[in-house]
Amino acid sequence: MANFFFTDHDRNIMGLSAIAGALAGAAGMAASTARDAANLREQADxxxxxxxxQPAKGWVWFSPFQNGDEVELIGTQQEDYFEIVAIARPKDRVISLYPHCTRGKHAHIKNIxxxxxxxxxxLLTILIPATFILFEFISPSQEKYIFLEAGYLYLSIxxxxxxGAFTYVYGKKFLIFAQASKNIFKTLGLNNPEKIDLPKQTKRKPDDPGAFGVMYFKY
Known part of the structure; x- marks a missing residue:
């Protein structure tokens, strides 16, 4: 278990080092420092x-690989070991990455x-009107539905x-992972790394494992 999502509480010296490393393109540094974070709460392999x-180690969200598989490692060279941030199996184009590294920057922004x-x-066109209609059915009143009044337009805005502000703040926290994702995709020689969306392009079949398309992908 490890903390891979940096909240305001987590932005201590270690967290800032991880973020700076990812922004600089050293996603391996982010993996290494996040591994030692005190607030542990997320499952990964x-x-x-x-x-x-040479020793090679690192975090990936889920590793479906077996002993004997021929794989490619993406990461950064540390002093005495290679820090893994992604593992790719060219035979079937399966890839497992550092947690949350699933989309390039453009794909990430488009998704949020x-x-x-x-x-x-x-919420505004279905849930709220349905709730008012349900309450009206249970306890009829003579008042006009709020969603039929002109003021509902201003409420909607x-x-x-x-x-939108919440989405901006929340989405901005994931930009470090989008930057690391772009570097991984570039290393693999994939076209348009900023636009790659692994969850979207991974097509699941009925007999696929539950983690496929969620925690490891096709590239």
Missing amino acids: YVEMKING IKWWLYSVTF GFYMFF
Whole structure:
């Protein structure tokens, strides 16, 4: 168990070092420092192996690989070991990455905007009206539905602005992972690394393991 999401409480010296490392492109440094964080709360796999006699280790969200698999390692060279941030199996193009490193920057921004619009629109056009109609059915009144009044438009604008601000702050915290993701995708030689969205492009089949498409992907 380790803390891979940096909250305000976690931004101590160790957390700041991890963030700075990721922004600089040294995602391996982020993996190394986050591994030692005190506030442990997220499940991931810590993998260790030897490549040409050299130790290699690091965190990935989920490792589906077996002994004997031919894999490619992406990461950074430390003093006495290689810090892994992603493991790719070229045979079937399966990849496991450092937690939350699943989208390039453009794909990340597009994803959070999509969910902001979808969730607030659902709330305002379906959930709130359905709730008022249900209460009206249970306890009829003569008052006009709030969502039929002109003021509901201003309320809706307020909702979009409030949740938009929340989405901006929340999404910004993940930019360090988007930057690390871009560097991983570039190392693999993938086209348009900023636009890659691994959860979206990974097509699940009915017999696939539950973690596939969520914690490890196709590239």
